[in-house]
Amino acid sequence: MPGTTPTQMCDIEMETYRRALRGELLKEDEPGLRNLLARGVLVANPFHHGIYVPAPPHYLETQLHASVLRSLTAAVEEFAQIPAFVRELEAEQQRHGQPFSPAASVHLRSVDAVNAETIRTTMGASREILTAQPGFRSTKVLKGALNRHMEPARRGVTVRTIYRASERGNTDQSQWVAEVTAAGAEVRTLSESFPRLILVDRAHAFFEAFDEDGVLIPKTAWYTQDRAVCEVLALYFYTGWERADPWLPDAKDEYTGDTGAEHKTTKLQRTILRSVVAGRGYDQIGKDLGVSERTVSVHLSNLRNALGFKTLPQLTHWWATSPERLLS
The missing domain is CATH 3.30.870.10 (Endonuclease Chain A)
Known part of the structure; x- marks a missing residue:
């Protein structure tokens, strides 16, 4: 089997390469020889038929770089054509009334x-x-x-x-x-x-x-x-x-901390309290609301202090009997 990439050689190719290094005569149909010549790994000696010499390392490296770069460029160009190709087929499907799968x-x-x-x-x-x-x-x-x-x-x-x-x-x-x-x-x-x-x-x-x-x-x-x-x-x-x-940018709302004269809680505080009584931890409540665990704790502490309570159980007991639990 020939090498699968420019920088790989199979066992047969490697053995042929070693024979060339030893100066042995190689037939034109020698296994792997054609592929080694095509990739520039070996070069024919113009003065001695059947003798092949290795390409200079710097020359080989330059050739391999160029070969791989050509492959990459072709792949990138092909990749860039995918959206246009799909859109073209999509447009044809629409023209012919074909529903999407x-x-x-x-x-x-x-x-x-x-x-x-x-x-x-x-x-x-x-x-x-x-x-x-x-x-x-x-x-x-x-x-x-x-x-x-x-x-x-x-x-x-x-x-x-x-x-x-x-x-x-x-x-x-x-x-x-x-x-x-x-x-x-x-x-x-x-x-x-x-x-x-x-x-x-x-x-x-x-x-x-x-x-x-x-x-x-x-x-x-x-x-x-x-x-x-x-x-x-x-x-x-x-x-x-x-x-x-x-969300009206110029309007005052409960999320900014303005509870309104008739309410003791903000909408965000009510949401947090509902999660607390449902048994959710501060970390999970924070993830659900897109805020930190500390922010959840601060909101509850502010409300507890405003109501004159010392503990969270006191706050949740108040919440369980407060008409504000019916607010949105």
Whole structure:
């Protein structure tokens, strides 16, 4: 068997190479000889028929570098053509009224792949973009996503986003909300946990990927064009949307610590208390809300002090009998 790559030699090729090094006469049909010549490992001696000499190391290294580089360049060019090829076939399917296969789901395995597909679909949206973003988003990510929300909204596309309630205290996030809502988008917040989701025109869906043990696979996502799946995910999104609170940048709200004259608790404190009585630890509550464990503890301590209680059991007993437990 010949070597499988430019930098590998099989046993037969290695034996032929050694014979050449010993100065033996080699026949033109010697096993492995043709492949060694083609790769530049051996060079024919023009003055002695049947004698082959090894290529100088620096020359061989240069040749191998060039060969591998050509292969890499060809592979990268081929890789870059994949999206265009798939889009061409997709367009032909649409022209002929061919529905997408229910199994047409793709696991996008890198941030670049996820970004490329979400940008393509959101910027091409014609009716609706629904997104649920449960995690913290850096200033860089927010800037990158700004136009993807504003441009469709200005074209009349319905653009709706759900964030965690804890993000209301994020200055960069608040500025982002102010800009997208000015363009016509809508933003709401939930004080409960929810998965990341992007839906475009009920025809494209991106959602989180998990391994067999149910552990989130970071920096990846599933992408599907299955219309039935998209409709179910849209229904799920709007279930959360109806429970969520509008985020109006200039309005005062309970998340900032303003409980209102008639309430002793903020919405975030009520959410934390419900989790506490459900038996959830501070660390898990923090993960659900997108805040630190210490932040959860501080919210409970502030409320306990405001009510004049010394212990958490006193606070939870008050909560169990308080009319505020019925508030949203």
